[in-house]
Amino acid sequence: MMTRLGFDVWKPISVGLWLLLLAFLVWPLSSVLLASFIDNDSGAWSLSNYVDLWQSRAFHRAFINTFIAGFGGMAGALVLGLTLAVLTSYWSVKGRGLIQTLAILALVSPPFIGAYAWIVLFGANGSVRVFLRDWGLAIPTIYGAGGVILVFAFKFYPYVYLIVSGALQALNPSLEEAAESLGVPPWQRFFKITLPMIMPAIVGSALLTFVLSIADFGTPRLIGRDFNVLATEAFSLFASEIGGHAGGASALSVILIVTSSVFVLLQRYAVRSDLYHSGLVKSRTPHSAKGLGAIMVYGLAYLIVLCGAIPAITAVLFSFRKTSGPVFQQGWSLQSYEKILSSLSTPIINTLNYSLSAVCLIVMVGTLLGYLIARRRGPSTAALDTLLMVPYLVPGIVMGIALVTRFNVPPLAITGTGFIIILAVFVRRLPYASRAVAMALRQLSPSLEEAAISLGYKPWRAFTRVTVPLIAPGIMAGALMSFVTAMNELSASLVLYVGGTITMPVRIYLSVMDGDYGTASALATVLLALTVISVATAFHLSGRKQSVLL
């Protein structure tokens, strides 16, 4: 730890950050933990909430369903993502840029848009289903476990694709060539040499998709129907307990946190080191496929990315369809947009307001945190770094419940205001920002700042004059990605919103629940457009590094 003479401005900053995290992360979450041990009726300490869950069939079902959704989503995402990664790494597929763009589009489009687009196409009266029924072909509806898994697979496969193709690119092709020269045939080469080397990436991305799947709320809620998972169950319990103690919802939240913690920690363990990174990376020369092979390669690759992009495309197309009330009609019109502009501008304005405020906070606090973590090693910062793991472990719905139960009484009675939604986004996204800053700083020599100090700048000015401008592109890219998540946040906001603080995702969710698909499509398109612009800018600012997206 560096000790400087005179006043060290980083000491009070570190204290301030500790207080901030204790107040807005630890304090609210502690309410969930405490409430889970307090009996709803008597108000005494007890395990009754856990006992009730233990005895409830609904809970058993939700617990099992959570794992079905998690493993199902993971398996689907793995199959799609791995296939695409291997295809595009080993064969020269034309339009690689388009494939990447479509994959990224699937990645950034909000999960509930996915769920709802699939309903529009394959729901009870979904267009594709109706179309096929007219031709005498009856296919089952999207509702239920199968639909949830399908949506997860197409939603989360880009993580596997991006992470695994990154690992494949980092792999030195000389290794495979060496095996080839030793006479190992191609298939064996892949399974004996390549696969073991990219295994950490595969396992890491698989566990990531698992964690994302079990934390997702919108998808099972919208198309699960009777397929309840822990996240939706926690929400229902919370809704039924409103006004009283949220003991049941809290106990369920604790179980959800513990479950996702196990998998997040496993994931951390899987990706703990990039053992096989070689310094001498020469790029692989992909084969060009011919004849039937080419049809297979192209067909498969484009099928995957197009299916993944269906939700986004559907939302855009349907937003321009003529409607009468909630029902789509033949022909095109701007009706839905007129409607959202005339009567639904509040959610749009709210979303922009809250997201921008949250991002400003995230950038300021995240930069300071990232600096402490990267440059002031010590027991206190190490503990801060560990504490920042917590938001990764807490599903949005749980964070919402925690905030609402802690902040509905003075001194900080902000429940029902926009602040609490900003706070939720801020706390959830902060670790991503501070990690991005810490990473950018680790690539920057500490002697730059020392040079400025030796030239006569106070430590704080050295930081603002030298370090900040140098990590600014990284900060901006991180900020835009935070903006994207902030705009698309559904689960916590759903717990936290009241009439006046409704956001776009919540409005879309409610419209879909009401069957008002026209409005949902138009709002979703606006959201998607804002998202795509932000992501494209972030991508550009980060020097086209895909890591910014993950």
Added chain:
Amino acid sequence: MSELHIQSVTKRFGLVPVLHGIDLTIRQGEFFTLLGPSGCGKTTLLRVLAGFLMPDSGSVMLGQQRLDLLPAHQRDIGMVFQDYAVFPHLTVAENIGFGLKARSVSSSQLRERVQEAMQMVQLDGLADRLPSALSGGQQQRVGLARAIAIRPKLLLMDEPLSNLDAKLRTELRDEIRDLQRRLGITTIYVTHDQEEALAVSDTICVMNKGQAEQIADPFTIYSAPATRFAASFVGTMNFIPCHNMTGSLHIGQDGTVHTDALQALCPQGAFELAIRPEHIAIVADSHACPDGLVLHGHVEKTVYLGREVQIKLVLNGHSLLVQTPAPSRQNLAREGDRVSVLLPFEHLVLCHPDGRAGALLP
């Protein structure tokens, strides 16, 4: 005159002591080099001087001023870094003027001083380049110009040349030396390259394990090392284990000589005799010499280097490296040849078991 006095400075990281009571006095305008192996604490000492580390005890005085009580940014110390630390977002001129901006220097004067500094390090014409468009050597010139532009009281350089290739290293080394002479800035230079240290320094401090082993001018450091470590670290040195018991002097593992002259100069018990390869002469077998030690052995290996030959001998079960000007082809020693060598007393260094060393002749 403002001398720099470093007085019993100690520093430990956790429980590991890194500097054990360093005492140094550096004259105004001196080019002072800290030379030592990796991990001996050179950088640590430099960072204490710069103010990036607090010493655990001891003081640093520059003239009458307690330097160690000032925060780093008020010390007026120029620093040149191993990794250049050139600000990548600023042009060459902006980099060099960066320190002046923190001082109240008028903009016309600033331009003038940046121009002057650029000329001194031969960067004229590159004012508007960004560092990414500069070679490593040019970047380090920017680092140097930036440090001298603030007219520091003290210039610190931490292995400034170690990331450059060999040719550039010698070139820039000489330039740094000339510039330092011209400006008369007191300079502390860190290196682990002994040749570099010998070439540029007024004074060298050989450091080992957080301690100053010897502080002297380059000639003394090379010819009269004060410790066994200094003898072994700077240049190449042969060490011959010896044992002096009443009546007989054992040299190497199994040789015994009876040279009253030598025996009189040696202490009792075990010690080592050290000698540089270039001070050993190959002589005729029958050679007898009153002021030198003659040993016999055979050639194990010869390495021909053009100007000179290196011969590795084995005598008394002990190996000895000899360096002589290359003789004619016929006279080149061949492997297995029996030879005699002369070790003049005047070049022998006596190393005591406690690590001290000194010339054999009083």
